[in-house]
Amino acid sequence: MNDAGDQSGRDAEDHPASNPEDRPASRAGGRPGSRASLGVRGGLPVAGPAQTRKAAVRLVRLDGRAFGAMLVLNGLAAVAGLGAPWLLGRIVDEVKAGASAGTVDRLALAILGCAVVQLLLARYASYVGHRFGERTLARIREQFTERALAMPASVVERAGTGDLTTRGTTDVAAVGTTLRDAGPDVAIASVQALFILAAVFVLDPLLGACGVIGLSGIWFASRWYLRRALGAYLEEGAASSALAEELAATTTGARTVQALRLEHRRLMACRRTVEESRRARTRTLFLRSVLFPVVDVSYAIPVAAVLLVGGALTMRDPSAMTLGTVVASALYLRQLSEPLNIVLQRLEELQSSGAAFARVEGLGAAPGTTPAGPASKGPTSEDPVSKDPASEGQGRISGGAAAGGSSVPVDDRLEVSRASYAYDGGPDVLHEVELSVRPGERLAIVGPSGAGKTTLGRLLAGMDAPRTGSVAVGGVPVADLAPGLLRERVVLVTQEHHVFLGTVRDNLQIAAPEATDADLRAALAAVGADWFDELPDGLDTDLRHGPHHPDGARAQQLALARVVLADPHTLILDEATALLDPRTARHTERALAAVLEGRTVIAIAHRLQTAHDADRVAVMRDGRLTELGTHEELVAAGGAYASLWRSWHGDHAN
Numbered sequence: 001m002n003d004a005g006d007q008s009g010r011d012a013e014d015h016p017a018s019n020p021e022d023r024p025a026s027r028a029g030g031r032p033g034s035r036a037s038l039g040v041r042g043g044l045p046v047a048g049p050a051q052t053r054k055a056a057v058r059l060v061r062l063d064g065r066a067f068g069a070m071l072v073l074n075g076l077a078a079v080a081g082l083g084a085p086w087l088l089g090r091i092v093d094e095v096k097a098g099a100s101a102g103t104v105d106r107l108a109l110a111i112l113g114c115a116v117v118q119l120l121l122a123r124y125a126s127y128v129g130h131r132f133g134e135r136t137l138a139r140i141r142e143q144f145t146e147r148a149l150a151m152p153a154s155v156v157e158r159a160g161t162g163d164l165t166t167r168g169t170t171d172v173a174a175v176g177t178t179l180r181d182a183g184p185d186v187a188i189a190s191v192q193a194l195f196i197l198a199a200v201f202v203l204d205p206l207l208g209a210c211g212v213i214g215l216s217g218i219w220f221a222s223r224w225y226l227r228r229a230l231g232a233y234l235e236e237g238a239a240s241s242a243l244a245e246e247l248a249a250t251t252t253g254a255r256t257v258q259a260l261r262l263e264h265r266r267l268m269a270c271r272r273t274v275e276e277s278r279r280a281r282t283r284t285l286f287l288r289s290v291l292f293p294v295v296d297v298s299y300a301i302p303v304a305a306v307l308l309v310g311g312a313l314t315m316r317d318p319s320a321m322t323l324g325t326v327v328a329s330a331l332y333l334r335q336l337s338e339p340l341n342i343v344l345q346r347l348e349e350l351q352s353s354g355a356a357f358a359r360v361e362g363l364g365a366a367p368g369t370t371p372a373g374p375a376s377k378g379p380t381s382e383d384p385v386s387k388d389p390a391s392e393g394q395g396r397i398s399g400g401a402a403a404g405g406s407s408v409p410v411d412d413r414l415e416v417s418r419a420s421y422a423y424d425g426g427p428d429v430l431h432e433v434e435l436s437v438r439p440g441e442r443l444a445i446v447g448p449s450g451a452g453k454t455t456l457g458r459l460l461a462g463m464d465a466p467r468t469g470s471v472a473v474g475g476v477p478v479a480d481l482a483p484g485l486l487r488e489r490v491v492l493v494t495q496e497h498h499v500f501l502g503t504v505r506d507n508l509q510i511a512a513p514e515a516t517d518a519d520l521r522a523a524l525a526a527v528g529a530d531w532f533d534e535l536p537d538g539l540d541t542d543l544r545h546g547p548h549h550p551d552g553a554r555a556q557q558l559a560l561a562r563v564v565l566a567d568p569h570t571l572i573l574d575e576a577t578a579l580l581d582p583r584t585a586r587h588t589e590r591a592l593a594a595v596l597e598g599r600t601v602i603a604i605a606h607r608l609q610t611a612h613d614a615d616r617v618a619v620m621r622d623g624r625l626t627e628l629g630t631h632e633e634l635v636a637a638g639g640a641y642a643s644l645w646r647s648w649h650g651d652h653a654n
């Protein structure tokens with residue numbers, strides 16, 4: 001199992017790129033509305049308009065019956081709503097013709113009936129609409145989670161967790177509100193508006209034309225608004241992400257900030273992103289402040305036009321148009337303001353949630369994830385990548401990634417060939433590393449701090465691809481393997497280990513859902529987790545909080561037990577036993593080695609005892625592999641390793 005929690009923690013602490021001072025003030029990039037800005041923002045991609053529309057249509061299709069039912073019910077409610085103005089027009093004409101009070105009462109009763117039917121239908125339609133919204137939101141959430149989990153850790157690291165968090169919280173919530181409220185409201189209101197306009201045309205085409213011309217101001221204002229809104233709202237979303245990123249970086253790196261006296265610079269950087277966010281929000285506010293006043297004025301124009309034109313025609317020739325028709329038309333157009341208001345007010349929400357949806361959908365285009373996860377077919381927790389071998393490895397950012405997308409390694413041999421690597425366009429930190437690790441070998445990598453051991457470990461684990469050269473398993477570049485395939489082959493274990501909410505069993509079965517209690521106990525025993533026997537409820541002991549919450553060493557043993565259960569053929573231990581006391585560490589390493597008999601173990605070691613116990617030792621210095629051989633060979637060679645060994649082992653060196 002490639003435990004992302006395990007992998008990322010150390011990097012966040014140690015690597016300069018994770019240092020708040022080294023982060024760019026804003027990863028947002030792009031200017032509002034520009035083409036480029038629709039492509040990649042905040043480090044992660046943003047779906048383009050066509051892609052977003054396609055995704056929306058796909059979601060609607062998945063619950064097509066509910067969506068269709070909502071539209072039909074709304075249509076019926078709108079028809080019932082048309083009754084009242086027409087009946088009122090009839091009352092005017094009947095009164096003018098000297099009808100009895102009984103006729104007027106019957107017509108008034110019919111108006112009441114129409115209102116009740118409309119109310120009931122609209123209620124039911126919104127119930128169906130809300131259910132549709134909730135189900136669709138659940139699908140979006142599941143798809144988001146699956147895509148986020150399928151993303152290679154290196155992509156998340158580069159994009160920054162702030163962006164991912166904002167998309168998973170603020171953006172998904174915005175889409176949810178739209179699906180629950182704005183979406184159904186706009187659907188209802190649009191159907192009503194269409195029916196009302198049609199009714200005016202049926203009553204009198206000329207008055208209908210007056211209404212449409214009178215409404216044209218709204219059309220122009222809306223077009224003006226819509227052209228600018230998407231870019232402006234995308235900009236606003238990106239600014240929010242950058243702000244979240246900046247604040248998160250500052251707070252998580254607070255100690256570093258204080259230690260290096262960077263408070264002032266951090267404050268300045270935060271002020272810049274706050275200012276960018278304010279500017280983005282002011283722009284969307286400006287767009288709204290133009291749209292709404294224009295719309296308010298525009299509502300009165302069609303009503304006035306119908307009354308003026310209709311009144312003049314009735315006075316000139318009462319047989320051409322009755323007063324009832326004019327009254328009914330004016331009432332219809334007056335009634336039109338209500339659904340149009342809803343559409344226009346919600347338009348803003350639709351725009352901002354459209355931008356939010358584009359950002360949520362953009363995750364599907366992130367390197368290393370599949371374009372459409374299985375969640376789109378309904379709630380499921382399957383791994384989208386492993387379900388779709390044809391798209392394995394698609395779109396990785398790493399160099400030369402496209403090639404072996406669906407290739408399966410022919411064997412378990414790891415080959416590093418003239419691999420050089422640089423972080424984000426910086427200088428090379430690995431130089432033409434050449435290394436071949438045979439299956440079952442135990443290799444220790446040693447060297448001073450900053451020599452490139454961790455970086456080499458990341459390349460071997462497929463978290464990144466080399467800038468030049470190759471790192472391959474069984475002939476396939478490791479970074480090209482789909483996450484599912486990669487997990488079965490190489491697992492990287494670092495110092496940081498995450499304890500998931502739940503019991504011991506929950507924490508272990510993540511790696512092997514089918515494992516029996518006996519398997520779980522055996523895995524714990526294999527990593528020397530003796531403390532497990534003292535837990536009151538055994539595998540069911542709740543680890544969340546309280547006395548049984550595991551400390552660092554126990555959390556590490558749990559993570560190692562997960563690895564035992566995941567059973568990969570190659571294990572890369574990056575100081576994986578560093579938190580254990582030396583006796584427990586040795587015990588764990590031995591136990592682990594016994595369990596992983598016949599598997600490859602690459603240990604990035606600070607303790608030279610680990611190197612002594614390994615089959616071969618690789619010594620690194622300044623990004624180069626300087627010595628490679630068995631412990632005895634290297635000691636005999638009298639190079640850097642020999643002097644390291646002598647100084648570590650003192651007079652007892654051999």
Ligand SMILES: Nc1ncnc2c1ncn2[C@@H]1O[C@H](COP(=O)(O)OP(=O)(O)OP(=O)(O)O)[C@@H](O)[C@H]1O
Nearest residue numbers: 015016017423429448449450451452453454455456
């Ligand atoms: N995320 C990063 N961005 C930029 N440079 C990095 C990053 N991580 C490491 N480096 C640089 O790459 C070089 C190799 O670092 P690496 O962590 O691989 O060395 P190491 O031998 O594992 O060191 P240590 O034993 O201290 O962990 C160092 O110069 C380091 O500053």
